[in-house]
Amino acid sequence: MVVLGIDIGGTTTTIGFVNENGEILAESVMPTQGKDHITKFLPRLFEQINTLKNNSKEKIELKGIGVGAPNANFFKGTIENPPNLQWGGVIPFADLLEKEYKVPVKITNDANAAAIGEMLFGAAKGMKNFILITLGTGLGSGIVIDGKLVYGQTGFAGELGHLTVKPDGRLCGCGKKGCLETYVSVTGIRRTVSKLLADMTEESQLREVSQTNLTGEMITDAALRGDRIALQAFEYTGDILGQKLADTIAFSSPEAIIFFGGLANAKDLIFQPTLKSMEKFIFPIFKGTVRLMLSELQNKNAAVLGAAALIWNELK
């Protein structure tokens, strides 16, 4: 018995067959070509799936399909006008796949899928209350309360990247100002470096790189070499993240907050200032009750595992 996990990204779409132990038996990648209409995407996807299935050494007994995709609505099974995919409006994606493969299909956004993946196969095994935060281009989150993902009334709950840090702060892609992800994400820390290059006078190798060319790894490497601007950028980022984590803890009192993605790879550089700030802003009753952890799926194909976990979680 296997589950098909599908991760739809703006650039590539990855598919993989995942068994109940969270092992990926076979996987393959294709370009998403997000500018094409859904009617062009689907036949390519089906072909990709069928090829992977036919090439498998073992017999594939498919129990279901889990999909991680932007702007995915878990309740309706739809993908609704994601900015990176010109598919043409609200797509009943789960229905389309169910019709083709005659198995249950579940769909949610990538951070939610990653949270379920972490619960079944990663750092959150056995946990009932935790939050997964992805620190990539943006800041995504999946919130698990009492063993279940929080979808809320709309199906879109868990948008912690759009908590407001500063009412008149940085302009966000969503149209608001001061959103958490404009500070805390790979994009956010790059913006912070630009700010600090303006504010500070210290020498820094980061002064030699354009904002466009600057990567999270460069900031991490510079910080590890003792670069003052890079170190200050992590302090600034952790200060803000810790404060908003304290708010989040006041809300749902999780036992752990698990980090995934590019910026999380900086480990203590980001965790130490975050923890310091979190302890400052945490409501006293919650002191010492929450662990900050690194994802255990960082080096695996977490997106495919997470998507497949959506189905394995229902089967359990």
Place this chain on the structure above:
Amino acid sequence: MVVLGIDIGGTTTTIGFVNENGEILAESVMPTQGKDHITKFLPRLFEQINTLKNNSKEKIELKGIGVGAPNANFFKGTIENPPNLQWGGVIPFADLLEKEYKVPVKITNDANAAAIGEMLFGAAKGMKNFILITLGTGLGSGIVIDGKLVYGQTGFAGELGHLTVKPDGRLCGCGKKGCLETYVSVTGIRRTVSKLLADMTEESQLREVSQTNLTGEMITDAALRGDRIALQAFEYTGDILGQKLADTIAFSSPEAIIFFGGLANAKDLIFQPTLKSMEKFIFPIFKGTVRLMLSELQNKNAAVLGAAALIWNELK
């Protein structure tokens, strides 16, 4: 069949028998005398209950006891060192009552109890995802997700009064700075009036009242008469509340936020600036999905109903 609801406050303790329709068949009040040890409180409570039971015209068939109390731990059934009650540490309150009355006992804090009361008997009937906020001396909250109260890992989730509004803001009773309840509560708006009396030069009747003597009603009355300071105090309060509600919506995507307590009685004076600010800070996907409502238990004994609802909710 009835349930006994007990509301333990710093000053008074109210008890009442509540039927499954949310009708209070009989109730009575006694002083809490919080400076006494638990061993003095309990015999008085038992006598109060027995008297109410014996005086009832109908036969009391007791199905359970629900308790709303400060620092109550739902999971453990304990009341843990509440600041207003010198009971002597961590009290196994549910066990003590179960031993006496041989029925199930559930215990939680007053805002959580009020949320369940609202779900069974008030404005949240039929809702699965909503948040109740009490605006009294402090700001309390009860969060319902997927039809269940959120307790979190510790049992203490839902402390929205201690979200951080301003990192270096007003000192809070909890020891932190800038907590939401130092701005948004009856106490908070009184502090805001003091600030505005310093900042502004407009004439105001509020200049004639000491901070200690100032009440929420006085501020509401002054605002209704067009007092500029009072009106500005509501604007200031609503601005902050709306921003933090937008954060809360990004977290759990509720269908309604229901307000209870003294400051909620100011209605549009507080709701209008709150709604305006909330719409400004809300993540676009949630626009128009959340109603701000007034409790439907405002004029009833909501605390006793809520406490009793803890049991009725389990029996359903």
